[in-house]
Amino acid sequence: MADCANDIEHTTKRWHRLHKSIVKARSVLVRETITLFEFKPGVVEDSSSPAIMATATKYSKEELNAAIGHLTHMLGLITRYLGVKLPFPVFHKTMYPYVRSATAKLRHSSKMPLFLDDKNLRRFTIGMAMLNYDIAYLCHSQGVEIQLSQVANSLQALMACCRSQRLGL
Known part of the structure; x- marks a missing residue:
């Protein structure tokens, strides 16, 4: 029994050291990832709100989409490094990011765009809500x-x- 107790204690100590090492490695990877991306605050161009536009920096839809693309890539790297599965998986189809419900039976109806164009404002808004939930x-x-x-x-x-x-814990 004494040998078994010593083996358990030794294995537990090794597991704790390994766990600390993994947590530290995950933290370093995530912190290095955030240094790769640079974001600036701003608003999307919108001719319906000239008062806001007079005081804020203007960003076109293309710049907004690029920032969201960087955000989705950053989120993907961080979740992979940390081993976290998101409720709404983010994926890329061609060059555009999408998010979808993992529980939906009809995948095509649950796919929401994470890019803004002239025709998808409603679906884009839902997609951004799903991304923010993630x-x-x-x-x-x-x-x-x-x-x-x-x-x-x-x-x-x-x-x-x-x-x-x-x-990383």
């Missing part, structure tokens, strides 16, 4: 709680997650 879920899995009023701040939430003290 980010909030990732944050929760890493011990970061996002206020409901802040869920739409995708990048801020993702950066808060990446700076979590519990990152």
